[in-house]
Amino acid sequence: MLLTLDLDSEVPIYQQIRDRIVEAIADGALAEGSALPSTRHLGADLGINFHTVNKAYDLLRNQGFIRINRKTGAVVRRDTTSGPAEDGYADEWQERLRTLLAEAVVLGLEPREVTGRCETVLGSFAVKSGTRP
Amino acid sequence: MLLTLDLDSEVPIYQQIRDRIVEAIADGALAEGSALPSTRHLGADLGINFHTVNKAYDLLRNQGFIRINRKTGAVVRRDTTSGPAEDGYADEWQERLRTLLAEAVVLGLEPREVTGRCETVLGSFAVKSGTRP
Amino acid sequence: MLLTLDLDSEVPIYQQIRDRIVEAIADGALAEGSALPSTRHLGADLGINFHTVNKAYDLLRNQGFIRINRKTGAVVRRDTTSGPAEDGYADEWQERLRTLLAEAVVLGLEPREVTGRCETVLGSFAVKSGTRP
Amino acid sequence: MLLTLDLDSEVPIYQQIRDRIVEAIADGALAEGSALPSTRHLGADLGINFHTVNKAYDLLRNQGFIRINRKTGAVVRRDTTSGPAEDGYADEWQERLRTLLAEAVVLGLEPREVTGRCETVLGSFAVKSGTRP
DNA sequence: GTGGTCTAGACCACG
DNA sequence: GTGGTCTAGACCACA
Known part of the structure; x- marks a missing residue:
């Protein structure tokens, strides 16, 4: 499924x-x-x-x-190898990230745990290892 | 305002x-x-x-x-100093984080940029620096 | 109705x-x-x-x-067969029970009548009879 | 206090x-x-x-x-020794009891636990031991 | 056709 | 003066 x-x-x-x-x-x-x-x-x-x-x-x-x-x-059409993001996208995305992280730290997650979980999630993705040309 | x-x-x-x-x-x-x-x-x-x-x-x-x-x-009632999160909260939260991070890496943000922005956001919060007693 | x-x-x-x-x-x-x-x-x-x-x-x-x-x-979503209560719920609930029972005994209900009515009410519910597996 | x-x-x-x-x-x-x-x-x-x-x-x-x-x-003016309740009071009271007990059994308290807690609470009161004349 | 959102205004309970 | 309750009606999102 x-x-x-x-x-x-x-x-x-x-x-x-x-x-x-x-x-x-x-x-x-x-x-x-x-x-x-x-x-x-x-x-x-x-x-x-x-x-x-x-x-x-x-x-x-x-x-x-x-x-x-x-x-x-x-x-x-896109995967993690498809090239850089559009202009402005990252900043708009960061606003949503900010909301999500704010909730976590106020509800008691330690910053180190937050970053740890971010890295865990990223590690589970099939991301390219180096910089793109 | x-x-x-x-x-x-x-x-x-x-x-x-x-x-x-x-x-x-x-x-x-x-x-x-x-x-x-x-x-x-x-x-x-x-x-x-x-x-x-x-x-x-x-x-x-x-x-x-x-x-x-x-x-x-x-x-x-709560701020970043108010104590640890409830059991199970972190895992539920990570699911939402996973969705948000997936979008970013597919749309072209480098993993290093993603973690960088996470740390930037966390750094802007008034988070406790060490472990709680 | x-x-x-x-x-x-x-x-x-x-x-x-x-x-x-x-x-x-x-x-x-x-x-x-x-x-x-x-x-x-x-x-x-x-x-x-x-x-x-x-x-x-x-x-x-x-x-x-x-x-x-x-x-x-x-x-x-829940009925009487849906599984045990959350931790801490029973104690919080007992506080409310205490208030209700206190009123009854002060206003003249005999303890035996109070327990009898509790059992009558419970008997009217479709409650599981034994312990859950 | x-x-x-x-x-x-x-x-x-x-x-x-x-x-x-x-x-x-x-x-x-x-x-x-x-x-x-x-x-x-x-x-x-x-x-x-x-x-x-x-x-x-x-x-x-x-x-x-x-x-x-x-x-x-x-x-x-009243305590637990002051005499029987007014007519109709017990039935009206039982309605409120019914609501409270219903919540408990649906949220997962076993009937035996409910009656146990009723008795615990009653035992904590200074109730008369016998029937009133 | 269902629930969700938003607006609006009235009246009451609380402290 | 604050939040709480209830009514009322409009428009939208979802499936």
């Missing part, structure tokens, strides 16, 4: 699909050029309406993660 | 209020015991309905960040 | 709804997985605003009794 | 005062005829407004626990 969903989560299903696929790309399970299942197929697999899958794929396309083509279906 | 909102964001207003307050606690602008503005007052300041502020405060209370008292209003 | 309310009571309506639903779960009328009426529907049935029902459901969710799902609405 | 309050509780202060005094009567710390502190005195002791104490005493009088006299102040 490509994905596992929590239908009772307050996170919308389409968002969960998006999140799991982004994570699958990050950890190397889906490399650039990989084909994603068809929306109808994945919807059937997950027991949800294919329109919901459609919305997730739309979101992934708008965010630059995949390419959608009527003939070939959805294909991974 | 305590808070700045983006009324056009798809993030709900009450969630933005919650996020900004958590960040303010993390960076030391709001220490344990600090009083928050009254819901009606803050609502007026921000140009929004006080019920929306109420919902944000309710959320903060349910998540353990503040306590609410009829006489004194809302008061910060 | 699922619920009967006393609109003249000083107990808030949303609290009454919460109490009646918890009781319905306890006595087996609502088993784990049962669907609750939609907020708008129940509000119409009871002649109250759906926001009030919403607040009751929110409370039930925060206390772990139900889960709420956009598609399926509110569903019972 | 006669009472300990939790100023951050969502239970109103006047209600907490009422509850603690009822418990003190139940466990024998306050026997019938005992004088309660003056409202101003108790308010000063607790660091709260004496009007709040006044409201608690009013409630206790309306519920039959104390007698208030301009000259002698507030005096305990």
